[in-house]
Amino acid sequence: MSRELKVTIRDKVNPMEVNCPHCQAILTVHPSEAGSLSDCPKCTGKFHIPVPMARPRDPSARGVSGSNEYEVDQEYRDFVGKKVPAGICGILLGSLGIHKFILGLSNAGIIMLVVTLSCVVLTPCLIVPIFGLMSMQVIGLIEGIIYLTMPDDAFYQTYGVERKEWF
Ligand SMILES: [Zn+2]
Numbered sequence: 001m002s003r004e005l006k007v008t009i010r011d012k013v014n015p016m017e018v019n020c021p022h023c024q025a026i027l028t029v030h031p032s033e034a035g036s037l038s039d040c041p042k043c044t045g046k047f048h049i050p051v052p053m054a055r056p057r058d059p060s061a062r063g064v065s066g067s068n069e070y071e072v073d074q075e076y077r078d079f080v081g082k083k084v085p086a087g088i089c090g091i092l093l094g095s096l097g098i099h100k101f102i103l104g105l106s107n108a109g110i111i112m113l114v115v116t117l118s119c120v121v122l123t124p125c126l127i128v129p130i131f132g133l134m135s136m137q138v139i140g141l142i143e144g145i146i147y148l149t150m151p152d153d154a155f156y157q158t159y160g161v162e163r164k165e166w167f
Helices: 004-014 057-067 069-081 081-096 098-102 106-121 127-149 152-161
Strands: 016-019 026-029 036-040 047-048
Touching: 004 036, 016 057, 036 098, 069 081, 081 098, 098 106, 098 152, 106 127
Parallel strands: none
Antiparallel strands: 016 026, 036 047
């Protein structure tokens, strides 16, 4: 036990070797300086001392992402694949909310569909249904354009992860 302790203490005070990125000189630095900005004594160039490889968060992070990396990747590609169909449906059939059903945003899709259908039922009184249909179509159009112009990553994050229902 005392031997183990001694090793630990010695490891802690053991200087580590880093390469200066400017002149490639091998420099010995104290481990506590890792991650901080330092001056190279040989060429006086400034550089960040690299943090040692054995970071405590590395194994756990690898364990989490490693186990379902494929799953997440697959889900991401599936969702991003819906971007163009959802965008086109939003632009062409925006008032029916189909683009929202494609993305799995059923609540918002149902709201759009119900508003549109009630507007159709209300056709005898002219102003209200036309206003309602136009607003639903405009919402769909804008959302369709947003989907199509968004980068894949942002699209997945906004609608796949955060489940943003409107715009
Ligand atoms: Zn140097």
